[in-house]
Amino acid sequence: MEDPQADSSISFLPHLEAKIRQTHNLARLLTKYAEQLLEEYVQQQGDPFGMPGFSPPRLSLAGLSGPSPSHAGLPLSERLRLDAAALGALPALLDAVRRHQAELNPRSPRLQRSLEEAARQARALGAAVETVLAALGSAARGPGPEHSATTALSTANSAASIFSAKVLGLQVCGLYGEWVNRTEGDLSQLVHGGVA
Amino acid sequence: MSTLRIWLTQALFIFLITESIGQLVEPCGYIYPEFPVVQRGSNFTAICVLKEKCLQQYYVNASYIVWKTNHVAVPKEQVTVINRTTSSVTFTDMVLQTVQLTCNVLSFGQIEQNVYGTTVLSGFPPDIPTNLSCIVNEGKNMLCHWDPGRETYLETNYTLKSEWPTEKFADCHSKHGTSCMVSFSPIYFVNIEVWVEAENALGKVSSEAINFDPVDKVKHIPPYNLSVSNSEELSSILKLTWNNSGTLRLKSDIQYRTKDASTWIQVPLEDTESPRTSFTVQDLKPFTEYVFRIRTIKEDGKGYWSDWSEEASGITYEDRPSKPPSFWYKINPSHTQESRSARLIWKELPLSEANGKILDYEVILTQWKSFSQNYTVNGTELIVNLTNNHYIASLAARNVVGKSDTAVLTIPSSHFKASHPVVDLKAFPKDNKLRVEWTAPHKPVKKYIIEWCVLSDNSPCVPDWQQEGGSVTQTYLRGSLLESKCYLITVTPVFTSGPGSSESVKAYLKQAAPSRGPTVRTKKVGKNEAVLEWDQLPVDDQNGFIRNYSISYRTSIGNEIVVNVDSSHTEYTLSPLSSDTLYMVRMAAYTDEGGKDGPEFTFTTPKFAQGEIEAIVVPVCLAFLLTTLLGVLFCFNKRDLIKKHIWPNVPDPSKSHIAQWSPHTPPRHNFNSKDQMYSDGNFTDVSVVEIEANNKKPCPDDLKSLDLFKKEKISTEGHSSGIGGSSCMSSSRPSISSNEENESAQNTASTVQYSTVVHSGYRHQVPSVQVFSRSESTQPLLDSEERPEDLQLADNVDSSDEILPRQQYFKQNCSQPEANPDISHFERSNQVSSGSEEDFVRLKQQQVSDHISQPCGSEQQRLFEEGPATGALGAGTDGQVEQFESVGMETAMDEEIPKSYLPQTVRQGGYMPQ
DSSP states (O other), rough: OOHHHHHHHHHHHHHHHHHHHHHHHHHHHHHHEEEEEEEEHHOOOHHTTTSSTOHHHHBBBBOOOOOOOGGGOOOOHHHHHHHHHHHHHHHHHHHHHHHHHHHTTTTTTHHHHHHHHHHHHHHHHHHHHHHHHHHHHHOOOOOOHHHHHHHHHHHHHHSSHHHHHHHHHHHHHHHHHHHHHHHHHHHHHHHHHOOO | OEEEHHHHHHHHHHHHHHHHHHHHOOOEEEEEEESOETTTTSSSEEEEEOOHHHHHHHHHOOOGGEEETTTOOOOOEEEOOOOSSSEEEESSOOOEEEEEEEEEEEEETTTEEEEEEEEEEEEOOOOOOOOEEEEEEEEEOOOEEEESOOOOOSSEEEEEEOOOOOOOOOOOSSSSSSSSEEESSSTTTSOOEEEEEETTTTEEEEEEEEEEEEEGGEEEEOOOOEEEEEESOTOOOOEEEEESSSSOEEEEEEEEEEEEEOEEEOOOGGGOOOOSSEEEEEEOOOOOOOEEEEEETTSSSBBOOOOOOEEEEEEOOOOOOSSOEEEEEOOOOOOOOEEEEEEEOOOOOOOOHHOOOOOOOEEEEEEEOOEEEEESSSSSEEEEESSSSSSEEEEEEEOOBBBBOOEEEOOOOOTTOOOOOEEEEEEEEEETTEEEEEESSSSSSSEEEEEEEOOOSSSSOOOOEEEEEETTTTEEEOOOTTOOOOEEEEEEEEEETEEOEEEEEESSOOOOOOOOOOOOOEEESSSSSSSEEOOOOOOOHHHHHEEEEEEEEESSSSOOOEEEETOOOOOEESSSOOTTTTEEEEEEEEEEEEEOOOOOEEEEOSSTTHHHHHHHHHHHHHHHHHHHHHHHHHHTTTTTHHHHHHSOOOOOOOOOSSGGOOBBBBBGHHHHHEEEEEEEOOOOOOEEOOOOOSOOOOOHHHHHHHHHHHHHHHHHHOOOSSSOOOOOOOSOOOOOOHHHHHHHHHHHHHHHOBBBBBBBBBGGGOOSSSSOOOOOOOOOHHHHOEEEEEEHHHHHHHHGTTOOOOOEEEEEEEEGGGHHHHHHHHHHHHTTTTHHHHHHHHHHHHHHHHHSOOOHHHHHHHHHHHHHHHHHHHHSSSHHHHHHHHGGGGHHHHHHHHHOOOOOOTTOOOOOOO
């Protein structure tokens, strides 16, 4: 007697591969968008952010950090779960940065729109990765980090100066790029390595 | 203070007015439903409820309600009174989109007052939107289209809804009902679900949701910065470079064409499937300008092709001319014995064959078995002086890359006789060009030279020409040809030994109606026909081949007659025509494309044909002349008779001899006067035979006497004694009659004289006294006088005169001069003009008259009456002969005799009737 679940998995594979490929394309597209966002953000913040050799101080964001060097050594599913978690936290941070930029650079609606789209894109990519994880049988962590990250950014915003707010925004945009890029790499391995 | 008072008064007035209006505008009832919307075609019921206070105020109830739609009362069949305050109205099959429904009451039973009104709308619930599709124009937001279905006739809201599985997007409300552009940028590679909701007063529906990845609905921005570059190494390639928008992987679609072409050449899509921003197009023509354009689509083909990019052009690099120029020559006709001038001509190479810019042409002229001369020419002709010998000319074009092959042309000696022309040469328009076809001669042809020029009377034939290969037998004329121009096309085959004979043909690129019509004129106009002639139209006015002429002619009141005439004719005879009629003639010339009328010409046909008048007048004149001549001849021949009848000599009674004689007075003493009487010599003896009408047959005695007379006449012929008849009837004129009777009478008259015995009265008057005239003649008596029986017979006849009218009698000077004075006068005047011959005659008559004047007895008179009759017959005209011969024919004589009257010749020596 045939296993009906096996049949469904067989028919599901093409759709999963397409979904993985689509998610990978999205991650690759967002990688470019993240680079453009970072450039645009730096351009809009004025000196010294655009000056060569400027090295902003590294501030800590509660609930979200950059990918660790050991990220590559983790299993792919684990990495994807970390990616999904980070992408889940980034929209709130990007929205917080957009609100700050609305106050700091009200005459830069394009940046605000880019930040808004970046938040939506991060949310879409996170949802796509979670879908892939779900399809692969792995559960995502859930939206926990988003709340903590937003809290951390708002705390930092209240305590820091305008410069510190710009630096935090720069750091969020940077993190967005790092995680999108990391996700694209992880999905690339999934695409080239196959679902199995 | 006063101002305040006025203000308070106004405020109070306004307050009171407002209160009253508030009470007035309060309706006496309501219509339910208050804002009805009805589905079209369905039934609808409305009710009107009156307020109690209005019932009492206006003394009405629900039965007083009058429903109106669009100011027209609703039939009572549709109205129902529910109770004393409520009335309902029902409409079936609502079709009008908008109906103004009012509830009215007849206050006090007759005054119609509006209670309430509302607008009833009808329409349809929205259909489910179908065919929902979205397009993402790169750089813009997503735009979705759908089909809303049938018209609802109601205000319907369409809302485009979109969402991710994890997020909903803002609704897009359509203003047009068929499309809507979302307010957010689509995110590629994330599926989105989109659907449309439609809602109006009659319902709300949603379309089927579509789920798609926006990246598969993208229409990209066209490629930009397209540039074209050539390669010096390869004259057949051009390299394209461009930029694509976005970050997506795109495939391209490249098209190109030559600059002057209108159709595009497609680069195979397989060659541009992979994403790229450059491409090299191969197999292009050297030194040719090409135009390129590109569009893109997502690599997998999903989505929409972008619009075409802006066009970019580039020119391939030069190559050496691929063909030699067309080469021909013309010999100057005015050459001398030793040399001749030749004009070598050639055509510029077309760009497709020049493969670059032609720098110059190299011409090598080689005389037969002699040295060569090289020429470098920048233009397209070379004039050289040649001897009469055979030459070979070669031509090559040169550009920056190299030199073309050479075109060789043989120029034969001046004594060369061309031959072998093409046959069946035809030229006709085709595809808006002139096509020339011919049949090649039997001899192998190296090439053909086709020359053509416009035939015109105003300008010389300036030929253009082109060259065709030796295997070609049909071609189109290359050059700017004009419509309505006659082209003379000449085809010359060129053999290895030289050019052959030429053949020519005429052709039009496109014919048109002639510019003007022929001018017609009359060459000859006859009574019933006219010969028209005209000149051939000049070739500049023909505008085509004249196929035929039409001649329209008409009179001022007649119908127009149209005659078609072949184009080869230049004259035509109109026939039949009416004489003496004005004709208007107009002539038109026709080509294949129409005709053109010439000026109208008028002519008038003559009343008579040429020579007709002469044909009438001449015969008439000839007939008249002939008649006149015959009349003259006749008159000449019968002049005596005519004279005798028309103007006879009337004797003058005053000279009458007997007038001087009296029975009581012996006349002897008058004898001496004879000479005096006759001395005038003018005497014409006219005897009259008067035959009175007699219905009876002639008496046998008369016939007997007539026979006797005839016998006497015969016997007279036998005698030469000269004894003749009475001087009264004998004519002294020599006889012009040829009969013997005349001769007999003549002889007798010239020899016998008798006296006259008046036997009876003149004109039936019986003389009361017998008058005797004694003859003094010494001549012997006639036979009758010697025969008493004859005389007796005459007496018997005379004795019967009293009972029967005389049958005939002979009477000298029978008429009375008084009875015809005119005639006597006329005669007298004529007597003066009588000629000598007549005088001679008259002389004899005088002699006769002298004898007659002698007295004689009654018997003698009888005989005498018959005697002169014979003499008169002999000396008279034929008419007299006829008259005499008809004596015995009583029927002919009955009418003539009583009327017959001839004036007597009265002369001296005659007698006057008593």
